[in-house]
Amino acid sequence: MEIFGVPIQAMMGQLLIGLINGSFYALLSLGLAVIFGLLNIINFTHGAQYMMGAFVAYLLLNLLGIGYWWALLIAPIVVGITGVVFERLMLSKLYKLDHLYGLLLTFGLALIIQGLFRHYYGSSGQPYAVPPELTGARNLGFMFLPNYRGWVVGASLVICLLTWYVIERTKLGAYLRSATENPSLVQAFGINVPRMITLTYGFGVGLAALAGVMAAPIYQVSPLMGTDLIIVVFAVVVIGGMGSIMGSIVTGFGLGLIEGLTKVFYPEASNTVIFVIMAVVLLVKPAGLFGTEK
Amino acid sequence: MAGFFIVAPAVLYPVFLMKIMCFALFACAFNLLIGFGGLLSFGHSMFLGTAGYMAAHSAKVWGFTPELAILFATACATLMGVVTGALAIRRQGIYFAMITLALSQMIFFFYLQAPFTGGEDGIQAVPRGKLFGLIDLGSPATMYPFVFLIFISGFLLIWRIINSPFGQVLKAIRENEPRALSLGYDTDRYKLIAFVLSAGIAGLAGATKALVFQLASLTDVHWSMSGEVVLMTLLGGMGTIFGPVLGAAAIVTMQNYLKSLGFSS
Numbered sequence: 001m002e003i004f005g006v007p008i009q010a011m012m013g014q015l016l017i018g019l020i021n022g023s024f025y026a027l028l029s030l031g032l033a034v035i036f037g038l039l040n041i042i043n044f045t046h047g048a049q050y051m052m053g054a055f056v057a058y059l060l061l062n063l064l065g066i067g068y069w070w071a072l073l074i075a076p077i078v079v080g081i082t083g084v085v086f087e088r089l090m091l092s093k094l095y096k097l098d099h100l101y102g103l104l105l106t107f108g109l110a111l112i113i114q115g116l117f118r119h120y121y122g123s124s125g126q127p128y129a130v131p132p133e134l135t136g137a138r139n140l141g142f143m144f145l146p147n148y149r150g151w152v153v154g155a156s157l158v159i160c161l162l163t164w165y166v167i168e169r170t171k172l173g174a175y176l177r178s179a180t181e182n183p184s185l186v187q188a189f190g191i192n193v194p195r196m197i198t199l200t201y202g203f204g205v206g207l208a209a210l211a212g213v214m215a216a217p218i219y220q221v222s223p224l225m226g227t228d229l230i231i232v233v234f235a236v237v238v239i240g241g242m243g244s245i246m247g248s249i250v251t252g253f254g255l256g257l258i259e260g261l262t263k264v265f266y267p268e269a270s271n272t273v274i275f276v277i278m279a280v281v282l283l284v285k286p287a288g289l290f291g292t293e294k
Numbered sequence: 295m296a297g298f299f300i301v302a303p304a305v306l307y308p309v310f311l312m313k314i315m316c317f318a319l320f321a322c323a324f325n326l327l328i329g330f331g332g333l334l335s336f337g338h339s340m341f342l343g344t345a346g347y348m349a350a351h352s353a354k355v356w357g358f359t360p361e362l363a364i365l366f367a368t369a370c371a372t373l374m375g376v377v378t379g380a381l382a383i384r385r386q387g388i389y390f391a392m393i394t395l396a397l398s399q400m401i402f403f404f405y406l407q408a409p410f411t412g413g414e415d416g417i418q419a420v421p422r423g424k425l426f427g428l429i430d431l432g433s434p435a436t437m438y439p440f441v442f443l444i445f446i447s448g449f450l451l452i453w454r455i456i457n458s459p460f461g462q463v464l465k466a467i468r469e470n471e472p473r474a475l476s477l478g479y480d481t482d483r484y485k486l487i488a489f490v491l492s493a494g495i496a497g498l499a500g501a502t503k504a505l506v507f508q509l510a511s512l513t514d515v516h517w518s519m520s521g522e523v524v525l526m527t528l529l530g531g532m533g534t535i536f537g538p539v540l541g542a543a544a545i546v547t548m549q550n551y552l553k554s555l556g557f558s559s
Contacts, residue, residue: 104528107525111521227518238389268407272399276400278393279400
C-alpha cells in the first residue's frame with residue numbers, strides 16, 4: 001500500500017523515528033523552557049547534562065552493575081545535584097546581569113564538560129544494551145514497533161504531561177510561575193525564592209539527564225551526543241515560545257514528526273526544515289507559537 | 295601590536311602567527327557587532343566559512359589570483375551579511391542571537407550537501423597563487439607580509455569605524471536604543487550597517503584563512519566556530535579595541551600548545 005508514492009512501511013518507520021526524536025526534543029526543550037521561564041537563563045549546558053545522564057547510566061551498569069530501571073531514578077538525581085551545585089556556586093551570581101552572561105557561562109561549562117568526557121572516553125560511542133524487559137518488537141499490522149521505542153515515546157509523553165500539570169495546575173507550580181513574574185514580591189510574601197530557583201534548575205537538569213538515560217540504548221553513549229542535539233532543542237524552544245511549557249511539549253513532538261515526514265519526501269531538507277521554521281516563526285511571531293510577548 | 299607581529303616571525307612559527315592574525319581579525323569584526331553594537335550574533339561562522347569556501351573555490355577552480363579571490367569572497371560574505379542582517383535585525387536581544395544561529399545552521403547544512411564544497415573533505419589544496427600575478431605566495435616569507443597587511447588594514451578599518459560619528463551613534467544605540475530613536479536616528483539602519491560591516495570583515499578573515507591553510511572545511515561553518523569567536527572576544531574584552539586580538543591570541547595559543555597534552559577544548 002502506498003501513500004503519495006511512498007510505501008506505508010517506510011512512512012510509518014520514519015514517522016516513528018520522528019516521534020522518538022520528537023520525544024527527546026520535547027523532554028529536553030521542556031527542561032530548557034522551565035529553566036528559561038524561571039531563571040531567564042539560556043542553559044547551554046543542557047546538552048552536556050543530557051550526555052552526563054547517559055554516561056551515569058553507562059557507568060552505573062558497567063562499574064556497579066546497576067541496571068536500567070534504577071538508572072532512570074539515580075541518574076537524574078546525581079546529575080541534578082551537580083546542576084544544583086553549579087547553580088548555587090556560579091550561576092546565581094549572574095542573575096542581575098544581562099541574559100548574555102548566563103548563556104556564555106553555561107556555554108563555557110558545556111565545553112569543559114564535553115572536553116573532559118572526550119578526554120577520558122574518546123569521541124566514539126559506548127554501547128548500552130536495551131533492558132531485557134523491553135527488547136523485541138510488536139507487530140501492529142501496518143508496521144513493526146520495537147518495544148523500547150514505544151516505551152520511550154510513551155514515557156516521555158507521560159513525563160511531559162506530568163511536568164506541565166505540576167507547573168500549570170498545582171500550588172507549587174503557581175509559586176514558580178509567580179516567582180518568574182515578580183521574584184521580589186513573592187519573596188516578600190515569605191516564599192523562599194532562591195531555593196525554589198535552585199531546585200527548579202536542578203529539576204530541569206534532572207529532566208535532561210532522564211532524557212539521556214532513555215537515549216542511551218537508542219543512540220550510543222558518546223561525549224558528543226549532546227552537541228548537535230542542543231542546537232535543534234534551542235530551535236524547538238524558540239518556536240514553541242521561550243517560557244511556555246505546553247509550547248515546548250507540543251512543538252517538540254510536532255517538529256519531530258515534521259522532520260520525520262521531511263525525511264520521507266525530501267530528505268535533503270530534513271536537517272534544515274526545523275531552522276527554516278524557526279526563522280519564519282521568529283520573523284512572524286517572535287514570542288513563539290505558544291508564547292506571550294513579555 | 296604591529297611591532298609584535300613584525301618581529302615575531304623570527305621567533306614563532308609564521309603559520310601559527312598567521313592563524314592568530316586571521317582569528318584576531320574575525321574576533322575584531324565580531325567585537326564590532328557585540329562590543330560596540332550590543333548585538334550578540336551566534337552565527338558569525340557563516341561569514342567566515344562562506345568567504346573561506348568562496349575564496350577556495352575561486353582560487354582553485356576558477357584560477358583567481360589571491361587578491362581577487364579574497365575580494366570576491368569578502369563581497370560574497372558582505373552580500374550574505376546584507377541578506378541575513380535584514381532578516382535578523384528585526385528582533386532584539388536573545389531572539390536576534392537565535393535567528394543568527396538558525397540562519398547559520400541552515401547555511402551549514404546547505405554546505406554539508408552542496409557538491410562544490412566537497413562535504414566533509416572540504417576544498418583542499420587551494421593554490422595560493424601569485425599576488426597581482428607577480429609575487430608568488432607559496433612561501434611564508436611572502437605570504438606573511440601579505441596576511442599582515444590585510445590584518446592591519448582590517449584592524450585600522452575597524453578602528454576608524456569605531457572612532458567616527460557612525461561609531462558614536464552605534465555606541466549610543468547600544469547604551470539606550472529608545473533614546474537614540476527619540477533623537478531621530480534610524481537605529482535599524484545603523485544596526486544593519488554595523489552587521490554588514492562586521493560580516494564583511496569576518497569574511498575577509500575567512501578568505502585569508504582559507505588561503506593561509508590552503509583548505510576550506512566544514513569546521514569553519516559549524517556553530518562551534520561561532521562559539522569560539524564569542525569566547526575569544528569575551529576573554530579578550532568586549533568593547534575594547536585590542537581585546538579581541540588578545541583573546542584570539544590566547545585561545546589559538548592554548549589550542550596549539552594544549553593539543554599535545556591531549557586536551558582539546
